[in-house]
Amino acid sequence: MRRSIGGSHRFVPRLILWVLAVIGLVIQAGPVSAQQSRPDDEITKLADDVYLYRHQFHQAIFITTSHGVIVTDPISPEAATWLKGEIKKLTDQPVRYVIYSHHHNDHITGGSVFADQARFVGHAAAREKILQAADPTTPVPELTFTDRMSINLGGKQIELIHVGKNHSDNSLVVLLPQHKLLFAVDFIPVDTVAYRALPDAFPDEWIESLKRVERLDFEVLVPGHGKVGRKEHVGLFRRYMEDLRAAVQEQLQKGATVEEAKKNVRLPKYEQWQRYAEWLPENVEGMYRYLSQSRQ
Secondary structure, eight states: OHHHHHHHHHHHHHHHHHHHHHHHHHHHHHHHHHHHTOOSEEEEEEETTEEEEEETTEEEEEEEETTEEEEEOOBOHHHHHHHHHHHHHHOSSOEEEEEOSSSOHHHHGGGGGGTTTOEEEEEHHHHHHHHHSSOTTSOOOSEEESSEEEEEETTEEEEEEOOOSSSSSSOOEEEEGGGTEEEEOSSSOSSBOOOTTOTTOOHHHHHHHHHHHHTSOOSEEEESSSOOEETHHHHHHHHHHHHHHHHHHHHHHTTOOHHHHHHHOOOGGGTTSBTHHHHHHHHHHHHHHHHHHHHO
């Protein structure tokens, strides 16, 4: 009997340790499972009648009014089809306007889903780029502008502003004055370095366009990818671009090759930003290419 009790005493601690280990694994697995199960499509309310919708890694906003809905960047046919159904759950009003932030396909090809009810809006240069594209299914903006345009619908005022060349030559920002909210795609990431090797970019004019954005009156910044930020994030990213430019310019003056520059340039004050390790070398490559061409 003593052996039995003694054996039980030896077994109980082992059992307890095993149970605790299993509980620990379950606790650790919980958040991972939650992250993996995050839906591809989400809608978040930002303000009265203003919503952010996300499809995978892309996002945009839409505004509901008593006279119709304004949608920005329909992203893709899959995203726009889902969004159209979700809007119907919120209002019986049709989508009156679809605003393209710029001409890049990954933000606009869902426009065809709203072609039965909406008018399409974009910068004049975006219209030209879309007309030149090989995809005839993407609706071309019929309402265009070069500097600034206002849309008033159901008592809501929307300001469309071209702040200059940056990530493209036709990017616009969408300002909602009554909510002090700005939607800006691809050229003002929040706590994230610039996209890869700065494709289609105009770095010097990009910096100037950021300065123009800083002069606008808003508080909330909604980018086309990543987390929602504040106005101060515009200045933070502008300083990143200025620091990147200065560091690459120094390498050029020293006669460094592009590969040497990619190894030498380090911007430690931004190392906590997203994509720093992955995309900083590509940012250096893009800036090196731009500055080299500018010197010719």
